[in-house]
Amino acid sequence: MSSGLQVGSTVETEADGAARRRPTWFWYAVVGAALVVVSTIRVLTGAHDIDSSGALMAATALAMPIGLAGLGGLWSERAGVVNIGLEGMMILGTWGAAFFGCYYGPWAGILGAIGMGIVGGAVHALATVVFGVDHIVSGVAVNLLGAGAASYLAVRTFSGLPSGGPTQSPPLAQLPFISIPGVGDALKSIEESRIWLAADLAAILRALTTNLNILTVIGIGLFVLTWWVLWRTPFGLRVRACGEKPQAAETLGVDVYRHKLIAVLISGGLAGLAGGFLVLVASNLYREGQTGGRGYIGLAAMLFGNWRPGGLAGGAALFGYTDAIQLRGGGDVVRAYLLPIGLGLVAWAVWSLWRKRQGKPVIGALQVALGVLVLVWFSLIDRVPDEFTRMLPYVATLLVLAFASQKLRMPAADGQVYRKGEAK
Amino acid sequence: MRRIDLRRLGMGAAAPILALVVALTITSLILLLAKDDVGAVWRQFFQAPKPRQVIAMINAAVVFYLSAVAAAIGFKMNLFNIGVDGQYRVAAFCAALVAGWGSNNGLPGPLVVVIALVVAMLSGALWSGIAGLLKVGRGVSEVISTIMLNAIATNLVAFLLAKVAHQATGSNVRTTQPIAESAWVPGISLDGIIATPEKVYGLIVLAILVGVANWFLLGKTRFGFDLRATGASETAALASGVKVKRMVLVAMLLSGAAAGLVGMPLLFGQDYAYGDTFQPGLGFAGIAIALLGRNHPMGMAAAALLWGYLGQQAVGLPINAGVSEKLVDVIQGVMVLSVVVAYELVRRGGIAMEQRRVAAQLAAQRARERQPEGVTA
Numbered sequence: 178m179s180s181g182l183q184v185g186s187t188v189e190t191e192a193d194g195a196a197r198r199r200p201t202w203f204w205y206a207v208v209g210a211a212l213v214v215v216s217t218i219r220v221l222t223g224a225h226d227i228d229s230s231g232a233l234m235a236a237t238a239l240a241m242p243i244g245l246a247g248l249g250g251l252w253s254e255r256a257g258v259v260n261i262g263l264e265g266m267m268i269l270g271t272w273g274a275a276f277f278g279c280y281y282g283p284w285a286g287i288l289g290a291i292g293m294g295i296v297g298g299a300v301h302a303l304a305t306v307v308f309g310v311d312h313i314v315s316g317v318a319v320n321l322l323g324a325g326a327a328s329y330l331a332v333r334t335f336s337g338l339p340s341g342g343p344t345q346s347p348p349l350a351q352l353p354f355i356s357i358p359g360v361g362d363a364l365k366s367i368e369e370s371r372i373w374l375a376a377d378l379a380a381i382l383r384a385l386t387t388n389l390n391i392l393t394v395i396g397i398g399l400f401v402l403t404w405w406v407l408w409r410t411p412f413g414l415r416v417r418a419c420g421e422k423p424q425a426a427e428t429l430g431v432d433v434y435r436h437k438l439i440a441v442l443i444s445g446g447l448a449g450l451a452g453g454f455l456v457l458v459a460s461n462l463y464r465e466g467q468t469g470g471r472g473y474i475g476l477a478a479m480l481f482g483n484w485r486p487g488g489l490a491g492g493a494a495l496f497g498y499t500d501a502i503q504l505r506g507g508g509d510v511v512r513a514y515l516l517p518i519g520l521g522l523v524a525w526a527v528w529s530l531w532r533k534r535q536g537k538p539v540i541g542a543l544q545v546a547l548g549v550l551v552l553v554w555f556s557l558i559d560r561v562p563d564e565f566t567r568m569l570p571y572v573a574t575l576l577v578l579a580f581a582s583q584k585l586r587m588p589a590a591d592g593q594v595y596r597k598g599e600a601k
Numbered sequence: 602m603r604r605i606d607l608r609r610l611g612m613g614a615a616a617p618i619l620a621l622v623v624a625l626t627i628t629s630l631i632l633l634l635a636k637d638d639v640g641a642v643w644r645q646f647f648q649a650p651k652p653r654q655v656i657a658m659i660n661a662a663v664v665f666y667l668s669a670v671a672a673a674i675g676f677k678m679n680l681f682n683i684g685v686d687g688q689y690r691v692a693a694f695c696a697a698l699v700a701g702w703g704s705n706n707g708l709p710g711p712l713v714v715v716i717a718l719v720v721a722m723l724s725g726a727l728w729s730g731i732a733g734l735l736k737v738g739r740g741v742s743e744v745i746s747t748i749m750l751n752a753i754a755t756n757l758v759a760f761l762l763a764k765v766a767h768q769a770t771g772s773n774v775r776t777t778q779p780i781a782e783s784a785w786v787p788g789i790s791l792d793g794i795i796a797t798p799e800k801v802y803g804l805i806v807l808a809i810l811v812g813v814a815n816w817f818l819l820g821k822t823r824f825g826f827d828l829r830a831t832g833a834s835e836t837a838a839l840a841s842g843v844k845v846k847r848m849v850l851v852a853m854l855l856s857g858a859a860a861g862l863v864g865m866p867l868l869f870g871q872d873y874a875y876g877d878t879f880q881p882g883l884g885f886a887g888i889a890i891a892l893l894g895r896n897h898p899m900g901m902a903a904a905a906l907l908w909g910y911l912g913q914q915a916v917g918l919p920i921n922a923g924v925s926e927k928l929v930d931v932i933q934g935v936m937v938l939s940v941v942v943a944y945e946l947v948r949r950g951g952i953a954m955e956q957r958r959v960a961a962q963l964a965a966q967r968a969r970e971r972q973p974e975g976v977t978a
Binding site: 259261300304308309310311313314315317318319320321322323324325326328329330331332333343470473474476477480562564565567568571572574575578579580 | 631635637681683735739741744745746748749750752753756757759760763885888889892924925927928929930931932933934935937938941942945946949
């Protein structure tokens with residue numbers, strides 16, 4: 178988590194434009210505090226996998242498809258088109274990556290994934306922008322269509338191939354991995370010393386410098402590029418204007434339809450690439466049902482991140498991290514987190530009761546009870562069941578939405594059907 | 602006036618047919634592009650189904666219909682209950698648990714069925730109620746919260762299932778305690794109409810009852826009027842004294858209660874337990890069917906039957922046409938998209954027609970008013 182959060186928050190601070198946003202040092206402080214907490218509970222509970230470089234590498238690989246799908250959602254929603262069709266576009270991308278990757282190599286696979294995603298995006302754009310259909314309705318249909326088309330095409334194209342089948346493609350060639358030479362071994366020895374804080378820092382650096390897939394690097398680049406284009410170029414301003422107040426943009430001579438169309442196509446391409454990442458990097462073949470709802474999680478990560486690339490990266494990192502922990506059988510790691518969560522809840526409640534900030538003693542009492550409950554749970558079990566670990570990102574998103582929804586701000590015209598010349 | 606209404610009615614009926622034609626055309630194009638045998642595919646879809654298949658179609662439609670009603674209750678109010686998927690699974694699990702326990706502990710069969718249905722409705726409503734409360738209390742979009750709740754439901758039910766699982770010997774499928782035969786709902790034989798020993802789900806009665814209740818409650822009561830009014834214009838409803846927040850919560854609860862019933866025909870007519878293999882994906886099918894059927898009780902019934910028909914006919918595709926049965930998902934997806942586009946175009950055309958008519962009337966009125974003035978002057 179720490180590594181991902183770091184990535185997320187540095188991008189966030191660069192994007193710091195609005196006056197009422199928190200200062201840069203705040204995010205460094207948050208990351209630093211998180212690192213200290215994680216390191217402390219690692220030493221206290223002995224759950225060393227909590228931020229081992231292996232777990233962090235796995236987390237990065239699992240966060241990328243979620244982050245890319247979320248980035249697709251960001252483009253579309255910044256232009257005012259809600260995109261719950263990300264999942265379907267992602268599934269189309271998985272097939273595109275496998276088909277083109279199989280015949281023309283992994284680099285063509287990347288293009289194939291993007292291309293198939295754009296096809297999905299084009300369907301969504303046609304329905305929502307051109308025909309003015311409700312965005313959710315269109316998104317649901319795109320999901321149906323994407324899943325159906327991909328499995329139909331998979332049967333059609335992979336059935337006869339050696340070690341391929343109706344629901345599975347043949348294994349594909351790998352994309353290259355890159356490492357920064359000369360640092361891996363030194364960091365490895367520091368990490369294995371398990372010293373408080375030093376080992377954690379070494380693990381994070383090691384995860385970021387060794388054996389990074391080239392597509393991961395490209396993906397991180399796309400995050401920066403998205404931020405730069407949307408927040409630093411005239412084109413980006415126009416796209417965002419279409420999401421905030423299309424009628425105003427129209428009066429200034431912006432071709433709203435065109436900008437929305439482009440944004441939704443880019444959205445599809447990014448979602449397709451997210452699917453491609455699953456095929457080309459995460460598992461090196463196409464398998465039916467491979468996306469497993471990651472398009473939806475990407476959407477959640479974007480909401481979690483308040484419709485901003487930095488926040489989205491943080492959300493994706495959180496989801497990727499919980500995924501990685503769960504895959505590595507890390508019930509003990511999740512249990513370790515119960516300790517600071519429980520203590521934090523109690524401390525926060527006591528503090529707000531003492532300051533009478535809430536003015537609602539019931540809520541404070543509930544918080545204390547919840548915190549104590551979490552601590553009791555921590556002391557009673559050895560590991561949190563896998564199902565709960567898997568539930569974690571969704572529950573976290575729900576809680577963030579429930580408790581911070583007043584602080585989240587989505588584009589003002591998000592989800593509204595825009596018709597040219599109907600300015601009110 | 603009457604003539605225009607008739608014409609709009611005609612246009613309304615034309616939309617689904619147009620959508621069907623568009624879906625067939627686009628699917629044919631895809632088949633041509635993939636170099637599959639187009640003729641064989643359509644022969645398979647349009648051949649007369651066997652009696653056994655007719656029963657399977659009706660049975661599939663029963664389940665689809667319940668799911669569509671659940672989605673439609675939300676749609677009527679502009680609420681997108683994407684969470685039917687999670688709600689029906691939570692409800693089916695709870696109902697299976699209760700029915701399995703009750704029927705094996707000497708409770709009379711019919712009583713067990715009734716209790717299980719109530720439990721299903723309550724647990725479905727409870728699950729959708731979370732989304733409703735978040736929407737009313739915290740302003741969280743129900744689309745997002747129900748998507749999250751779907752994922753949570755999947756994992757929660759998997760976890761609980763592992764706790765209570767009864768594993769049959771020689772099988773690695775986990776299920777709840779099977780329901781004793783006394784509480785099975787017997788199928789209805791259609792032997793007089795179609796010659797086959799297969800039976801339709803006894804709980805088809807439930808689907809019909811839910812359909813009638815939905816029609817009556819939303820179409821014929823003050824509550825239903827308020828609900829539809831809130832969907833049409835929230836501000837207007839608010840101005841006329843409708844408590845919008847309460848309506849949102851109630852609609853969400855009703856939708857969840859209906860969603861809870863989705864799994865019941867399967868539970869009491871086919872599976873007799875909830876397990877890993879319980880039919881998935883019914884929630885999203887329901888959304889598609891509600892869209893296709895315009896949220897109308899009869900429209901959705903027709904759409905549900907169409908869904909069942911397509912699904913059953915597709916089973917033979919791999920053997921008879923050498924094409925994956927997944928093709929049916931493509932057809933259904935294209936159909937939903939083209940039907941919503943068609944309805945949108947028809948709606949916009951209708952508004953334009955209305956505007957022209959009113960403009961013409963106003964022009965005529967002005968002309969009449971001006972003329973007497975001209976004469977007197």
